[in-house]
Amino acid sequence: MAVASLLISLFLGGFTVSQCTIGETGGEAAVHGIIMWGVVFAFLLWLTTTGMSLGFNAVMSAASVTNPMPGASDTSGVATDKTTARQEGESDAAYTQRLGTAGAQVRSAAESPRAISAAWWTFAGVLFSMLAAMVGAVCGSGPSQVVAGFPVRSRSSCRPAAELW
Amino acid sequence: MTTVPVTVREELPVRSRVSFAAIIAGAVVALAVYLLLSLLGWPSN
Numbered sequence: 001m002a003v004a005s006l007l008i009s010l011f012l013g014g015f016t017v018s019q020c021t022i023g024e025t026g027g028e029a030a031v032h033g034i035i036m037w038g039v040v041f042a043f044l045l046w047l048t049t050t051g052m053s054l055g056f057n058a059v060m061s062a063a064s065v066t067n068p069m070p071g072a073s074d075t076s077g078v079a080t081d082k083t084t085a086r087q088e089g090e091s092d093a094a095y096t097q098r099l100g101t102a103g104a105q106v107r108s109a110a111e112s113p114r115a116i117s118a119a120w121w122t123f124a125g126v127l128f129s130m131l132a133a134m135v136g137a138v139c140g141s142g143p144s145q146v147v148a149g150f151p152v153r154s155r156s157s158c159r160p161a162a163e164l165w
Numbered sequence: 166m167t168t169v170p171v172t173v174r175e176e177l178p179v180r181s182r183v184s185f186a187a188i189i190a191g192a193v194v195a196l197a198v199y200l201l202l203s204l205l206g207w208p209s210n
Contacts, residue, residue, distance in 0.1 A: 005208065008202065009197075009198035013191040013192060013196075016190055017184075017187045017190065032187065036191040036192050036195070
């Protein structure tokens, strides 16, 4: 449910963007919201690439499947180039056959329904986060709402100009 | 009747209509709210 936190924060960020700008229309507010979404995601992507995962994995959580893909095998510690395979005593034919098997495993994993649904959910997360920023910016645009249901003393002077002078 | 062409003359130059200060402010608010919600553990699973 970290996606909900990200959507709420992006909505409030978009609202803040519109409150800090003056005289924007709805379209301009939406553009400001999209740019703000881009800035936030660029920052989160930078955090991810530098090793600090703050929230980008929340959107990408659907893609990070905890269970291994069906048919995929653990390839850690296995030679992935021909030179290393020769040094480890593996023949060229065995190396070629192993590469073909690994390619088939990757293809089968990519074509599995689980991987396809994960990709679609990732796309939906990105789209919803962008929509949250846009809706927040549009909600914050325009003149401020005034609650007219409460009786409030008028702050304007109603005295005639003759009394003021 | 003669027609006079209407020309537009800018009194003040418009550099950019995009308020980047507001965008940075919104991004900072979004990141701060997300960090706060994550620290508070809301919404809980």
